[in-house]
Amino acid sequence: MYVSLVLNVSLILALVALYSLIIRSTTLGKKSWAVLNGLVFGLTAVSAMSVAYHYGGGVIYDGRSIILSLSGLYAGTIPTIIASLLAMLYRLFLGGNGVYAGLTTILFCATTGLLFRRKFLNKINNLNKLELLIFGLVVHFIMLACQLLIKPWPAGLAVISRIWLPIMSTFPLATMLTGLLLQQENRRFEAELKLRESEEKYRVLFDHAGQMIIVAQDGVFKLVNKKCLEYGYTQKEIIGRPFLDFIHPEDRKLVAERHLRRITEADFEANYEFRFLTKDGSTRWVEITAVRIEWEGRPASLNYITDITDRIRVQQEKEELLKVIENSHNEIYIFDPNSLRFTYVNQAALVNSGYTLEEMLNLTPLDLKPEFDQTGFRALLQPLLYGSKKKQVFETYHRRKDGSTYPVEAHLQLVEVGGKKSFLTIILDISERKQAEKNLEKTLNGIVRAVARTAEVRDPYTAGHQEKVGELAEAIAKEMNLDDSRVQAVKLASMIHDLGKIAIPPEILNKPGRLTAIEMELIKTHPTVGYEILRDIEFPWPLAEIVYQHHEKMDGSGYPRGLKGEEILLEARIISVADVVEAISSHRPYRPSLGLDKALEEIKNNAGKLYDERVVRHCLELFEKKGFKFKETQTF
Known part of the structure; x- marks a missing residue:
């Protein structure tokens, strides 16, 4: 039995060596690799069974437990499934009383290998001898346990008692040795792959570097990468030619001196700029970084040449821009x-x-x-x-x-x-602009005052009303910390907010008694008329829209459009409050003045409903805390 088992193990080692040759000769993809590995391990297991030790009655012993467990440990899931299926088909073909024991041995040994692979995946090619020996003992303990399925029962116990010693003294050791060989082959193969990848990587880096890389020796180019194509040359056109042929005539002396120093002075490193001649005769600015190396046993220079034409152009543009800025x-x-x-x-x-x-x-x-x-x-x-x-x-x-x-x-x-x-x-x-703005503002003020005068001439009872509203509205706007432009808009819009009344008959404007419903509706058209007059005049402020909105109320009950809340311009909300205060506290054609207290009571009671609360608060502070008073009516 020992002779047969030793021969079986020798066959396994020979097949593992064949596996090593196969993995180095194939160029298949990842999936094809998995199939090929499965076939190699499966055929190895089949070969082992073909030279098995025949115990008798269809019971055989061979190295399949070693092969399939190591397939699970090193080859992975797909190869092990393929190998196991091949081995199981062949074992079914052989038949005999030991067929069930043989099939379970194949299944459990392969599964044990996969479980150990999962456990030791991060160090699968670096397991030590003890770990591999323990793995072999576990696998073959399971293999012996599977012999209990030999028919008829309890024939398996008798078989185990006879084979356990040669199996456990040979197969775990063979598993360890075979595992070490597989690890060695895998590590060697990985090292070869890494070396090839490294060589390929450096070759790709060399040929596709962002710089032209040149080895120069004895005044000629010995090696150059594909970056030279960007200068119009092929590698064959450059290699073997004097490098000074490619340098601008005015820079050749500089380059020759630096190259000589690089070759003769071991510690000399050069980094400088010069002009490189392209094949079409044009000039490109380049920057060279060069160091001394040994090339074929003799001193040479390794040169990294970077095209800096764009950088030089940018520098020149920067200098020009600096002149412009200065x-x-x-x-x-x-x-x-x-x-x-x-x-x-x-x-x-x-x-x-x-x-x-x-x-x-x-x-x-x-x-x-x-x-x-x-x-x-x-x-x-x-x-x-x-x-x-x-x-x-x-x-x-x-x-x-x-x-x-x-x-x-x-x-x-x-x-x-x-x-x-x-x-x-x-x-x-902006001195000139500010002066122009002042002149324009003065002109606009004159226009607005002229327009305001036109409106008030038709309504003598409210002479000065718009100016007083402007006075109060301007004070409120300043109290609210509006910027100067908005304050000016409030002031000017206030001075012409009743411009639309020029379209209303004087007898209605100056009527001493209560107005009829029709007359009241006519009065309510004045914001619209004012808007129509002003809308085509170009002011720096939205005066037409402010005039249009000065009778709108916060709750939407105003006129002419029923705007409410934030739909109403803040400037219009300010004028609305100033207009009410001035109107109630002044004499009107249909009634005497109701007094300032009545006016302030009106806006206080309707703050938030008819009038903007913030505007009302600032208006009240002006009168109650800061002593605001209307000036005497001015005449134009």
Whole structure:
């Protein structure tokens, strides 16, 4: 029996060697590999069964337990299933009393191998001798247990008592040795694969590098990668030719000297720029990084050449742009986010401010902007620092060295200069624009006053009404901290809010008694008429729409469109409150003045319903806390 089993193990080792040759010769894909491995292990198991030890009565013993358990351990699930099916089919073909024991041996040994593979997957090719020996003992203990299925019962017990010693003394050891061989072959194969992959990787990196890589020796090119194609040359056209043939004539002396130093001085490393000639005769700027190497046993240089034509062009463009910035008529400043000190100012900034460059570099924006203090200015910078805003645009005043000031529009943003965050400010002198705005505002005020005068000439009882409404509305707008432009819009719209009354007959406007329903409806058309008159006139403010809405109420009960809440412009809501207060507290054609107290009571009682609560609150504060009083009626 020992002789037969030893021969069986020898066959297994020979077949494992054949497996090693097969895995090195195939170029199949992953799935095909799995099938091939399954066939190799399966045919090995079948071969082992074909030279098995015949116990008698169809009971045979061979090395299939070794092969199939190692298939599970090293080959994986699919190959082991294929190998097991081949082995089981052949065992069924052989038949005999031991067929069930043989089939279960195949099934359980293969399964044991797969379970151990799952347990030791991370070190499957690095199991030590003891671990493999324990694996062999477990597999063949299970194999012996399967012999209990030999028919008739209890024939298996007798078989086990006779074969356990030769099996357990030979097969676990054979399993360990075969496993070590498989591990060795797998590790060797993996190392070969890694070496091939590494060689391929470096070959790909060499040929597809972003730089032209050249080995130069004895003044000629010895090796060059495919990057040379971008310069119009093939590798054959470059290799073997003097490298100076490819250098711009004005740069050849520089390149030759540097190359000689690289070859003769071991520690010399060169990094410089020169012009490279392409095949079509054009010139490309390149940067070379070169080191000394040994090539075929002799000194040579390894050169990495990077095309920097675009970089040179960008540098030239930057220089041109810097000239434009330096000579710009707008003031340009760059300052540090922490210290706020200027790090750059252009010529226009120096001329307009009166400072020298040395003086300016010791200043901060706060020295030029009298309207700002440290806290307020840093608050302006915060949204830019945290990215919630891309740019800040605002108007302020700049103070010159002599103390005089001039209006400016500042465009402020966060930029990166030399890898460091800085603030860039472009300053526009808006003195002329401000003067033009003042002139325009003066003209518009004159137009509005003329229009207001036209309306009040037809309504002598309310002479000065619009001006008084404008006076109060302007005060409310300022109290609410509206910006200057909106305050101006409120004031001007107030002065012409009743412009539409010019379309209403004077006898209705000046009627001393109560108006009829028809007359009242006619009166209610004046916001629409005013809107129609103003809508085609280009104002910097929505005056036509404000006039259109000044009789709308918060609850939608107003006229002419029944707007409510936020649908009504804030400017119109302010005028609505001022209009009511002035109207109730003044003499009207159909009644005497009801007094200021009655007027304030009206807006207080209807705040939130008819009138904007916030507007009412500020109006009451003006009268009750700040002593606001209407001025005497002005005549135009």
